[in-house]
Amino acid sequence: xxxxxxxxxxxxxxxxxxxxxRCDPISEHNRLYWYRQTLGQGPEFLTYFQNxxxxxxxxxxxxxxxxxxxxxxxxxxxxxxTEQGDSAMYLCASSLGYFMRFQETQYFGPGTRLLxx
Amino acid sequence: xxxITQTQPGMFVQEKEAVTLDCTYDxxxxxxxxxxxxxxxxxxxxxLIYQGSYDQQNATEGRYSLNFQKARKSANLVxxxSQLGDSAMYFCAMRExxxxxxxxxxxxGTILRVKS
Numbered sequence: 001x002x003x004x005x006x007x008x009x010x011x012x013x014x015x016x017x018x019x020x021x022r023c024d025p026i027s028e029h030n031r032l033y034w035y036r037q038t039l040g041q042g043p044e045f046l047t048y049f050q051n052x053x054x055x056x057x058x059x060x061x062x063x064x065x066x067x068x069x070x071x072x073x074x075x076x077x078x079x080x081x082t083e084q085g086d087s088a089m090y091l092c093a094s095s096l097g098y099f100m101r102f103q104e105t106q107y108f109g110p111g112t113r114l115l116x117x
Numbered sequence: 118x119x120x121i122t123q124t125q126p127g128m129f130v131q132e133k134e135a136v137t138l139d140c141t142y143d144x145x146x147x148x149x150x151x152x153x154x155x156x157x158x159x160x161x162x163x164x165l166i167y168q169g170s171y172d173q174q175n176a177t178e179g180r181y182s183l184n185f186q187k188a189r190k191s192a193n194l195v196x197x198x199s200q201l202g203d204s205a206m207y208f209c210a211m212r213e214x215x216x217x218x219x220x221x222x223x224x225x226g227t228i229l230r231v232k233s
Binding site for chain 2: 031033035040041042043044045048056058089091093095097103104105106107108109110111113
């Protein structure tokens, strides 16, 4: 399987605990995106990496959230001191992108469903 | 202001018939891209079709086609010969610009149910 993979697929945690999600992009893709999707809504952008550099962060990404992409390969998204409002599906996407490339298609992973009790 | 509007929360279609899912968008950037994704109950977002703002022809991919009306800022997805497996949530999304920061902005989605 050469698609985007995410682990774990499901996570249940108690309020106040820290959680970490992992995303493995398609191997040749240089860009990696994190989105959050709550029930009944479309995904919302959280952050984006070009190789190992984190180039953009949404204001949705509070200081309890941190993302890394060491060596420009896999990425992790950590949420510290989880709150019930963090319950959502966290989606990772990757793409092959470069400046002025018009058709940059993002391919998504299966997501990680987080439930904070 | 909403950048992507999908006005149909839910749609039903009879198997083997065609269905159109509506999408309107708002941008002042002349360079943008429009995408449609399918999300089955499993949760994965599956890319269906892309239309660039400078593309002269409407995009087609198998049973999917995009009715792109630039002046009206609409990019409706047409699914021909619907199949039971088409039952899913469908999202329209837009990417503004072609530089760095190519995040997608999504609409709220339309649930499609195909009846046998």
